[in-house]
Amino acid sequence: MELTRERIDFIKAQKAEEESNTKLKQDYYKGKHRILERNKDPDLKNNKVVVNHCKRIVDINAGALFNQPVQYQVNEGLDIQPLLDEYNKQTIERLDLSNAKKVGINGKSYEYIYAKEVDNQINIISVLLDPNTSFIKYDNTIERNKEYGVFWTFDSETKTEEWTLMDDSEINIYIVDDKGSIILDEERSSQHLFGRIPMIEYVNNEEHQGDFEQAISLNDALNILQSDRINDKEQLVSAVLALYAAEVDDNDMDAIKTHRVLMLPEGARAEYLIKSMDETSIEVLKKSIVDDIYTVTMTPNLSDEKFAGNASGVALELKLIPFIQNIDNKKTFLSIGMDERFEIYSNVLVALGRMKQHVDASQMDIIFKHNLPQNKLEIAQIIGLLWGKVDRETLISWLPDVKDAKEILEALDEDEEIAREKYNIPNYGFDEVGNNEDET
Numbered sequence: 001m002e003l004t005r006e007r008i009d010f011i012k013a014q015k016a017e018e019e020s021n022t023k024l025k026q027d028y029y030k031g032k033h034r035i036l037e038r039n040k041d042p043d044l045k046n047n048k049v050v051v052n053h054c055k056r057i058v059d060i061n062a063g064a065l066f067n068q069p070v071q072y073q074v075n076e077g078l079d080i081q082p083l084l085d086e087y088n089k090q091t092i093e094r095l096d097l098s099n100a101k102k103v104g105i106n107g108k109s110y111e112y113i114y115a116k117e118v119d120n121q122i123n124i125i126s127v128l129l130d131p132n133t134s135f136i137k138y139d140n141t142i143e144r145n146k147e148y149g150v151f152w153t154f155d156s157e158t159k160t161e162e163w164t165l166m167d168d169s170e171i172n173i174y175i176v177d178d179k180g181s182i183i184l185d186e187e188r189s190s191q192h193l194f195g196r197i198p199m200i201e202y203v204n205n206e207e208h209q210g211d212f213e214q215a216i217s218l219n220d221a222l223n224i225l226q227s228d229r230i231n232d233k234e235q236l237v238s239a240v241l242a243l244y245a246a247e248v249d250d251n252d253m254d255a256i257k258t259h260r261v262l263m264l265p266e267g268a269r270a271e272y273l274i275k276s277m278d279e280t281s282i283e284v285l286k287k288s289i290v291d292d293i294y295t296v297t298m299t300p301n302l303s304d305e306k307f308a309g310n311a312s313g314v315a316l317e318l319k320l321i322p323f324i325q326n327i328d329n330k331k332t333f334l335s336i337g338m339d340e341r342f343e344i345y346s347n348v349l350v351a352l353g354r355m356k357q358h359v360d361a362s363q364m365d366i367i368f369k370h371n372l373p374q375n376k377l378e379i380a381q382i383i384g385l386l387w388g389k390v391d392r393e394t395l396i397s398w399l400p401d402v403k404d405a406k407e408i409l410e411a412l413d414e415d416e417e418i419a420r421e422k423y424n425i426p427n428y429g430f431d432e433v434g435n436n437e438d439e440t
Contacts (some may be wrong), residue, residue: 001140001148003166003174003182008163011135011150019132022106025210028054028219029105035223045231051222052261054212054288057299061211062100063329064370065334071367071404072342074359082354083345086124095126096338102128103204103334104211110134111337112151112164113198113344114171115121124348126341129199130286137203149199152176178382195347202337204330215293222289229282244269298326376400 011296014176027033040046074080095111103108110129114351115122133150140142152163159178171192173185204210212219214352241256241337246268248256262270295299300323339361349355354392376399397405 047230051228058104066097068369106209111200193351298322
């Protein structure tokens with residue numbers, strides 16, 4: 001596939017439509033809100049306070065999905081350890097967490113997979129791309145098959161752009177100079193072993209919206225409210241002093257500023273002209289806005305003192321139903337991209353002879369362990385009640401901090417065996433899996 005001027009113009013036109021919206025969302029995540037651009041009369045206080053719930057919402061959602069690494073389970077008889085080794089080399093869970101944040105901010109993200117030789121061995125590496133300079137072209141069929149993927153970077157010193165264009169068989173590198181000439185870098189262009197386009201687009205939802213996108217106006221309202229509260233407080237200090245039936249000269253004014261004392265004749269009075277503030281109503285409005293922010297984004301406000309007022313597991317689950325449904329939806333869309341990544345890695349490792357057979361997404365399940373508030377005591381009690389009635393591996397997997405139930409069971413069996421040998425405890429005719437030896 002060739003990079004042409006027409007193709008470059010088409011791609012940049014597509015990205016230009018998204019760029020302003022993407023920049024707005026990235027700015028809001030970083031705390032660069034519209035309140036910082038507010039101008040007022042120079043004589044008035046103009047505090048610009050940012051209360052950044054946007055970042056908090058993204059971080060809560062991403063952490064719930066990926067603070068605990070996902071697990072990959074395949075059908076019996078399949079060996080994916082070489083693939084998992086490639087994941088572990090680059091600590092893929094960090095990339096997953098970063099990817100979840102990018103998707104939560106922008107509504108979409110892009111991952112590029114490439115091969116690199118390190119110590120005479122080919123390593124497969126995944127990196128996240130800038131969404132403003134990345135693009136995947138799909139065809140017009142119902143299936144929306146990928147036609148090609150592309151991303152580019154700009155070198156400010158040489159005034160050139162480097163474009164990486166890929167399809168399902170080759171990756172080509174082009175240099176575009178400031179005159180518009182397009183030059184193929186043949187030394188760095190080559191065929192690839194990925195078996196498909198090694199670029200993945202992740203989306204947050206069907207609308208490609210970020211986690212806080214629908215609450216931006218609410219966060220703006222909160223910023224204005226908090227900023228004006230501080231403005232009003234500061235303006236109390238510079239309030240106008242009104243005198244009734246009295247006159248003061250410059251010396252009197254100096255005495256007021258220095259000693260905070262004013263001597264008035266009989267029948268005179270003085271008072272400050274200030275705007276009355278109903279702090280109770282303002283606090284109610286603030287709480288209402290914050291509640292709306294978390295309601296609209298379906299995210300729990302973990303700093304709310306009433307959130308964990310009832311610590312039972314059932315009560316927590318009821319409060320978290322919208323949040324759990326939302327991250328389950330996110331998980332569904334993210335899993336599509338993670339399945340694609342898995343198959344690309346599998347293709348390369350089979351081609352390199354480091355895996356015996358290709359494993360596709362239909363033979364593999366991605367297991368997410370939601371990092372949510374849980375009543376561990378209640379979970380332990382339920383496990384105790386069901387012990388002996390449900391298999392041990394299932395029960396152990398319910399524990400929130402357990403990553404590999406089989407590993408825990410093996411350690412448990414080993415400890416029991418050591419205890420039997422140390423204290424000469426018989427096993428009463430039962431083998432290691434609980435079967436009666438006489439019956440077998």
